[in-house]
Amino acid sequence: MAKYAGHETVDKNAVFIYSDNQLGYKFSDTHPFNQKRLTLTVDLLNELGALNKVDIVEPRIATDEEILLGHDSKYMDIVKKAGRGEITNEQGEQYGIGTEDTPIFPFMHEASAHIVGGTLTACDYVMQGKAKHAANLGGGLHHGFKGRASGFCIYNDSTVAIKYMQQKYNARVLYIDTDAHHGDGVQWSFYDDPDVCTISIHETGRYLFPGTGNVTERGTGKGHGTSFNLPIDAFTEDESFLDIYETAFREIVEHFKPDVILTQNGADAHYFDPLTHLYGSMKIYKEIPRIAHELAHEYCDGRWIAVGGGGYDIWRVVPRAWSLIWTEMTDQKAPDGPLPSAWLEKWQPESPVTLIPTWMDPINMYNEVPRKVEITEKNHQILEKALYMIRSIQS
Amino acid sequence: MIVEEIMNTTVFSLKPSNTIKEAVQLLKKEQIRHLPITNEANEVIGLVTERDIKNALPSSLLKIPDEGIYDQPLENIMTKNIIVGHPLDFVEEIAIIFYEHRIGCLPIISGGKLVGIVTGTDLLYNYIELTGANKPSSHIEIRVPDIVGILFEVTKVFHKHHASVLSVLVYPDKEFDEMKILSIRVKIMNPLSIIEDLRKEGFDVLWPNMPGMKL
Numbered sequence: 001m002a003k004y005a006g007h008e009t010v011d012k013n014a015v016f017i018y019s020d021n022q023l024g025y026k027f028s029d030t031h032p033f034n035q036k037r038l039t040l041t042v043d044l045l046n047e048l049g050a051l052n053k054v055d056i057v058e059p060r061i062a063t064d065e066e067i068l069l070g071h072d073s074k075y076m077d078i079v080k081k082a083g084r085g086e087i088t089n090e091q092g093e094q095y096g097i098g099t100e101d102t103p104i105f106p107f108m109h110e111a112s113a114h115i116v117g118g119t120l121t122a123c124d125y126v127m128q129g130k131a132k133h134a135a136n137l138g139g140g141l142h143h144g145f146k147g148r149a150s151g152f153c154i155y156n157d158s159t160v161a162i163k164y165m166q167q168k169y170n171a172r173v174l175y176i177d178t179d180a181h182h183g184d185g186v187q188w189s190f191y192d193d194p195d196v197c198t199i200s201i202h203e204t205g206r207y208l209f210p211g212t213g214n215v216t217e218r219g220t221g222k223g224h225g226t227s228f229n230l231p232i233d234a235f236t237e238d239e240s241f242l243d244i245y246e247t248a249f250r251e252i253v254e255h256f257k258p259d260v261i262l263t264q265n266g267a268d269a270h271y272f273d274p275l276t277h278l279y280g281s282m283k284i285y286k287e288i289p290r291i292a293h294e295l296a297h298e299y300c301d302g303r304w305i306a307v308g309g310g311g312y313d314i315w316r317v318v319p320r321a322w323s324l325i326w327t328e329m330t331d332q333k334a335p336d337g338p339l340p341s342a343w344l345e346k347w348q349p350e351s352p353v354t355l356i357p358t359w360m361d362p363i364n365m366y367n368e369v370p371r372k373v374e375i376t377e378k379n380h381q382i383l384e385k386a387l388y389m390i391r392s393i394q395s
Numbered sequence: 396m397i398v399e400e401i402m403n404t405t406v407f408s409l410k411p412s413n414t415i416k417e418a419v420q421l422l423k424k425e426q427i428r429h430l431p432i433t434n435e436a437n438e439v440i441g442l443v444t445e446r447d448i449k450n451a452l453p454s455s456l457l458k459i460p461d462e463g464i465y466d467q468p469l470e471n472i473m474t475k476n477i478i479v480g481h482p483l484d485f486v487e488e489i490a491i492i493f494y495e496h497r498i499g500c501l502p503i504i505s506g507g508k509l510v511g512i513v514t515g516t517d518l519l520y521n522y523i524e525l526t527g528a529n530k531p532s533s534h535i536e537i538r539v540p541d542i543v544g545i546l547f548e549v550t551k552v553f554h555k556h557h558a559s560v561l562s563v564l565v566y567p568d569k570e571f572d573e574m575k576i577l578s579i580r581v582k583i584m585n586p587l588s589i590i591e592d593l594r595k596e597g598f599d600v601l602w603p604n605m606p607g608m609k610l
Contacts, residue, residue: 150531209532
């Protein structure tokens with residue numbers, strides 16, 4: 001990797017990329033993708049006293065040239081026009097916009113470019129050594145394709161950011177995606193690239209969108225062996241999820257030897273999430289960043305960028321889950337016990353569901369899963385299939 | 396769909412005078428299992444499969460290998476009078492031929508010459524494409540009564556939600572004779588409102604389950 005000016009001195013441990021202009025990425029009041037979760041997260045961190053004003057960095061807006069690193073110019077033009085009200089749903093449809101999933105909204109290009117810009121800002125801080133780690137929770141829009149929007153995602157900030165880090169910093173990037181949906185957009189962008197490794201752990205595509213992410217998708221051409229997929233069964237619980245995550249992450253990072261780790265932190269593998277069927281609890285959201293943090297220090301001199309992603313229970317799940325990323329990133333003790341009462345009192349009236357009053361979930365949140373043993377066994381088999389290639393090289 | 400749309404047009408073939416050794420090398424190099432045998436005019440006169448070769452070779456456990464077998468010409472082991480297909484055959488038809496004759500490949504002949512080959516794996520991949528499973532989509536399974544017009548009633552719900560349907564498979568219900576299962580792939584990430592409306596219309600949505608429901 002190329003040395004960069006200022007690389008030797010690290011100014012900060014971590015930066016939190018955020019500004020209210022990231023809230024402009026909004027489809028409608030009833031759409032499940034709702035960036036109010038950013039407001040709720042920031043407020044929760046503030047009430048906890050865990051987010052220092054000096055650590056907050058304003059995201060920049062991505063330039064057209066930067067967006068074109070991951071997207072076609074024809075598609076970008078359509079998005080710009082759509083945001084100005086110049087095209088109909090029918091005209092947008094072949095580009096995936098104007099659909100029920102990804103409706104047209106005013107200034108959608110600018111809003112999406114702010115999301116991409118936030119992730120690029122995070123990359124610059126980390127790659128220039130201005131911070132060890134950076135979080136852009138507004139990012140993580142992993143379904144965006146080169147020439148088409150898909151699954152609530154317009155521009156794919158992770159794809160653009162990885163291309164950007166390859167070009168500007170000559171970096172070898174490991175991307176790990178724990179969103180409950182397959183990280184298809186990022187995977188296909190680097191499917192034939194041996195210098196980018198993508199790992200996605202997701203609910204099997206048997207019923208869930210996007211349906212891809214089979215364990216046999218391993219990359220193509222020179223990139224064969226640098227895409228990893230771990231499709232886990234519906235009703236998977238904490239233990240099995242974490243076994244797969246930690247084992248796969250450790251072995252792959254050791255095998256691939258990246259310069260930097262980019263984690264996509266969709267928070268929709270939780271039991272409460274309305275769109276998916278996994279049975280995770282807050283325990284996985286405590287462990288996911290902890291292990292990423294540890295491995296970043298072990299293998300990448302600390303370089304770790306975290307983006308958000310899915311997460312559709314914006315009241316009970318996302319604020320707690322994403323707060324834990326930031327406390328982990330800044331070496332603060334993981335909060336436990338009750339949530340700040342000011343936060344609960346402020347938001348409960350607006351929430352359609354009763355908020356969970358503690359950092360961890362209550363025990364007996366759900367009834368026992370009848371086929372737990374089989375599900376665990378099947379997930380473990382998937383893990384072995386996914387790692388088969390790198391294990392056989394090592395032995 | 397017709398065969399010429401799915402057949403491989405790069406066909407690896409050998410002559411009857413080529414040796415078993417040459418066949419073994421070609422199968423290995425190209426990672427294939429079937430070799431049509433053609434004459435000088437590119438007419439198919441036989442077929443050699445991986446299994447034909449295995450049958451011809453002595454056991455790898457034998458202490459004294461008989462290398463002479465590798466020099467035998469393919470005409471000694473090839474199957475003659477093989478089943479072939481035509482570029483204009485329907486894919487469904489040749490699928491039945493594969494199943495009934497328990498064969499692994501079908502050389503495709505036009506104007507008397509070898510022009511292509513279809514294998515069982517090609518057919519399977521074609522089926523995967525038909526299901527739309529390689530495109531971003533959610534998958535919904537619905538149990539419906541086997542009556543006229545039911546598909547129309549179901550697709551009305553998808554139309555109302557402006558959701559693009561990638562594929563519809565209809566298959567018999569193993570539990571109830573008078574019912575059918577519709578397996579629908581739809582280009583949408585949030586299928587909840589569609590599922591809700593399907594249920595409102597009285598349809599039995601089997602999957603995806605609402606979170607918290609029993610296995």
